[in-house]
Amino acid sequence: MSQEPTPIREIRINPIVPSESVLVATARGSRPRKEEAPAPRDTRSHVETCPFCQGNEHLTPPTLAAFPAQGEWQVRIVENLYPVLGDDRTGGSLVFGLQQAIEGYGRHEVIIDHPQHGTAIHEMSEAHLSLLFGAYRARMRQLYDSNPRLKYVLVFKNFGPAAGASIPHTHSQLIAMPVVPENVHNELEHSRVYFKKHHQCIFCSLIDEALTFEATLYHRDSGEIRRKINVGQYVVERGKHFIAIKPFASRFEWEVHILPLVHQSDFLAISDEGRDDLARVLRRTMARLDAVIGGAQYNYFLHTQPHGPEHADCGASYHWHLEICPRTSIPTGFELGSGLFVSTISPETAAQRLREVALSAEY
Ligand SMILES: [Zn+2]
Numbered sequence: 001m002s003q004e005p006t007p008i009r010e011i012r013i014n015p016i017v018p019s020e021s022v023l024v025a026t027a028r029g030s031r032p033r034k035e036e037a038p039a040p041r042d043t044r045s046h047v048e049t050c051p052f053c054q055g056n057e058h059l060t061p062p063t064l065a066a067f068p069a070q071g072e073w074q075v076r077i078v079e080n081l082y083p084v085l086g087d088d089r090t091g092g093s094l095v096f097g098l099q100q101a102i103e104g105y106g107r108h109e110v111i112i113d114h115p116q117h118g119t120a121i122h123e124m125s126e127a128h129l130s131l132l133f134g135a136y137r138a139r140m141r142q143l144y145d146s147n148p149r150l151k152y153v154l155v156f157k158n159f160g161p162a163a164g165a166s167i168p169h170t171h172s173q174l175i176a177m178p179v180v181p182e183n184v185h186n187e188l189e190h191s192r193v194y195f196k197k198h199h200q201c202i203f204c205s206l207i208d209e210a211l212t213f214e215a216t217l218y219h220r221d222s223g224e225i226r227r228k229i230n231v232g233q234y235v236v237e238r239g240k241h242f243i244a245i246k247p248f249a250s251r252f253e254w255e256v257h258i259l260p261l262v263h264q265s266d267f268l269a270i271s272d273e274g275r276d277d278l279a280r281v282l283r284r285t286m287a288r289l290d291a292v293i294g295g296a297q298y299n300y301f302l303h304t305q306p307h308g309p310e311h312a313d314c315g316a317s318y319h320w321h322l323e324i325c326p327r328t329s330i331p332t333g334f335e336l337g338s339g340l341f342v343s344t345i346s347p348e349t350a351a352q353r354l355r356e357v358a359l360s361a362e363y
C-alpha cells in the first residue's frame, strides 16, 4: 500500500472556484477529526415493509415516470413525501428592506435507482446504470420543458445516514428550482472569466493537464525535489468518453469527479453511447472506492449548465460533471467556521491507492 512520501502541510486553492480551498495536512497525528462509521450495509434484496421495493408500489405516491415505460420497472420516479420545494403555492417573491425571499417554487422527486433494496452502485450492471442516467436525463428534460421558471434541476444521491439518506433502499433525488444553486453559480462565473481570458474551458484545461502535464519543483537552496507531478497522477479511471479525476484541491479525502473527455456543457446533451461509457466509468470508480474505504457513506451530484436565456452563453465555458463525495469524517468547527476543509491524505496518494485496486473480472 502506498504511504505518504513526505508530509505535506499546505493550503490548496480550488482552480475552478478560488474562494474554496482545502488544507492538506498529512503528517501523522494531524488527524483532528472523528472518523465517520461505514454506512450500515443492508444487503437484503427485498424488504416487506419498504415502500421502494418492487411489489410495494402502493406504498408510495403515484409513479411519475418508470423506466422502461412498459413491463417491470427498473427505475421509478415518484414525488417526495416530504418535499423541500413544491409547486402547490404561488405567492410570488418578497423583498422587505435588505431581506429578500424567493418563493420556494419547484419540484422534489425521488428516483428509485433499482427494484432490489440494498444494491450498491458498483453492484448494478452497466446496462442498469446507463438506464438510470437515461432516467435522470429524461426527467430533467421533462421538467425544464414543463416550466420555464425552473432554472436548475439538481440530481443527487445520498448514501448512508451521514450523507443524509433516511431510507435505506437505494435511491437518488431530484430537486427542480427557480434559482441556480450557489455552488454551480460560482463554478459558472469563474469558468466564464477563465474562458474570456484564455479562450478555453477551464475543465477541458484541467483534463488536458491531468493527461499530459508533468513537472518537478525543486527547493531553491538545497536543490532537493519539492514536488513531482507525473502524467496521469490525478486520473483514477479513463473510459472512451469519460474520465474520473481526483481533484488537486479535494474538499473530501476520497472525492472523485467524473467529466466528459470532450467538451459538453449540458448533461442533457449526453449521447446514448456516452451514457454507457459514463455507467462503466462510474461503476469502476465506485468499485475502487468500495475496495479502499469499504461501505463509505457518500453523496454524488450532477453539476450542469442551468437553463434559461441568462445562462445560454455559458455553453463554451462550462463543462458538466458528476462530483462524488465520500463522507469519511465529520466536519469540525474549524472546517465549518472557516470554510477550509482539512484533508489528512494527499489527493496524489488517494488517487494512487484508488488506481492500485485490482478490479475483479466482472468490471
Ligand atoms: Zn426496499
Ligand SMILES: [Zn+2]
Pocket: 201, 202, 203, 204, 205, 262, 263, 264, 317, 318, 319
Ligand atoms: Zn470543457
Ligand SMILES: [Zn+2]
Pocket: 187, 303, 321, 323
Ligand atoms: Zn461542480
